[in-house]
Amino acid sequence: MHRLVLLAVDVALIVMSTLLAIVLCGPQSPLPAIANIGLYPLITIGVAIPVLWIFGLNRTVWRFTSLNDCWLVLAAAVWIVVFSIAGNFAFDGVQGIPGSLPVMQGLLILCMLVGVRAAMRLRHSVRRRGRMARALFRDERENVLLVGLNPIADLFLRCAAENAREHIHIAGILSNAERHHGRSLRSCKILGPPEAAEEVLHELSVHGIRIDRIVLAMPHAHLSRSAQEALAEIERTGAIRVDQLSAQYGLSELMFDSAARVRVAGSEPSVIAASPLSSGELPASSYLRWKRLIDATTAGIGIVCLVPLMLIIGAIVLLDVGYPLIFWQQRPGALGRPIRVLKFRTMRRARDRSGRNLTDAERVSKVGKLLRRLRLDELPQVYNVLLGHMSLVGPRPLLPVDQPSFSAARLRLRPGLTGWAQINGGRHLSAEDKAALDLWYIRNASFALDMLILLNTAKTVLFGERIDHRAIEEAWRDLRS
Structure with a gap:
């Protein structure tokens, strides 16, 4: 209930910001300016609710607002404005919308959402200082x-x-x-x-x-x-x-120990241990400096284009396996930092109506199998790419239990939606061959290679996974050199 109240407060602030922006940007008096703007305020409300829910702003504790929370507010404000303009263009065109309105709307939304959180933090800080002053006075x-x-x-x-x-x-x-x-x-x-x-x-x-x-x-x-x-x-x-x-x-x-390293179980294969990448060194490549910008731009465009498809899949998942629509798993990301990898749910509850525990095979629905086969269950990971947790192309993020013993090297780059190992065998490969292919990719990463992987990913989705023994042999040969 408390989360719904916070969500309602944020939505009310966004509505106030939008109406104020319309008044400030319109040359007319307030009421005609709002009336002539069309569906824009209603579209903003419809967009704001899912965006605020996705970014989790109603799940933060306002009195402990941090810089990271402010960055989330900024990102949410940008997406609310972008989707509002796109929705208004789709339903009502852009006639009557002043060019300065999106900028003014975004700034006001940012100021109001951050301002109310800053006010709560200030209020909490003042009250805490009062308690501290009383404690100091009593020498407690x-x-x-x-x-x-x-x-x-x-x-x-x-x-x-x-x-x-x-x-x-x-x-x-x-x-x-x-x-x-x-x-x-x-x-x-x-x-x-x-x-x-x-x-x-x-x-x-x-x-x-x-x-x-x-x-x-x-x-x-x-x-x-x-x-x-x-x-x-x-x-x-x-x-x-x-x-x-x-x-x-x-x-x-x-x-x-400031020099402590991640402990790994078992011994590393001699070929991997001999690789310069096993010590954590990245190949010198100017492309890696631009990779994040390319990922963020592509993910932003992709989210806008994929919204209709994801809404359809979300509705199908809701009818098939129920709420919640999104399933997440915590996995090691770049440098071993934990990230939440998002997917559409493809499995039913762990127990049936009689309370019997179901196996994973029993829990996966027919629709879920189709979504997995076409990789559509992984579409929400575009949001991971936008946030910088993942890349479009890179070693796939694995559960900690599935990490190879020589995992430190393959965690030097952000994990990817797809990768060199996925287009050369994927699930049919052994853990060692996957790791060799991932290390080969890290050593040879380039824009042309990423484009090749993305094109072959589409081919893999359509025709299934096939093991490419030549690519595996080349990866092992390259690591031995």
Whole structure:
């Protein structure tokens, strides 16, 4: 219910922005200007609801609005204006629409949607400052000395500053690195090494600061023997508690090592390990710099052109397997960052009416099989391409369990809607052959190769997958060189 209220508020703001833009851009008085504009306001409302739902603006918490949320608002505003103009052109032409209206409408929508979120964030911030001021007046804050300088320490400082400023005061940091002494992390001064903890506590007490707790942002075993003894003595003789942050909150020790690498299971085949791409190096190609711009432009045009087809498929899916229409899976994207890969649903619920668990083969409907065969279930991934999560052409995104042991190299580029492996065998290939073809593509990526892959993808959709043994042999030969 709360999401519907937020959606209604956003739609109301968009309607107000549109009407205000019409009034500002029209040479006539307000009411005739709105009357002469035709269906444009109604089309804007019809477009705004699905766009806001797709971008998930009604699912964000306004008082914690971030820069990423503002980028989503900007993208939603652009698409609302684009689709409104396209819809008005299709139904009512563009007569009577001033040329400056789309720009003014987009700016007003952006200002109003961002403004209401900024106002809520400001209101929350003012209320939090009031609580903090009362806590400071009563001197209720706990003074903490932080030990360690690493990503976990930075995370703890950010959390304390954002969410617990009225309860926790970071009095200082102890770090092993001598070069850091005297410097600051997020306005917290680095006072010395962990071995000097007793001297630091004494110096702070001289300044009237009594430490209540020492928090270790690094494993206890990583401290020197003298630092361990000093902290043990402080905890034994004083009223100061020593806490291990990672043990309390389950933070991975991989965060302590800035040089940590993704762990892979098994050993890498010698040919792959010998490839320069296995070390994470990308081939020098000017095309890779332009690939993202080409992807975004093509995806934007593709979404506009494919909207009617996707609406038809969405209606078919709704009648066939029901709501929700879209199925998503989290998969590793470029550099291993998790992305949500979107698809139309092709499977029914996991249980039948009697509660019996259904197998995957039983869950896939006949319509779903056809959509999979024609690759139409993957059309929503054009939206992934537009957002930059995927590319038109690249290694296909796999589930973590299906990633080959030498997956680091194939994750150097954004995953693609289609790829070299998909047009040379696809599902009929072994994991090793797919990886070899993907690595060959990464090494040889070019505009001409992408065009060839896109053309052959259409051929594969029409006539099915066929294994190209020559392409596989060439890929392995290239990796051995």
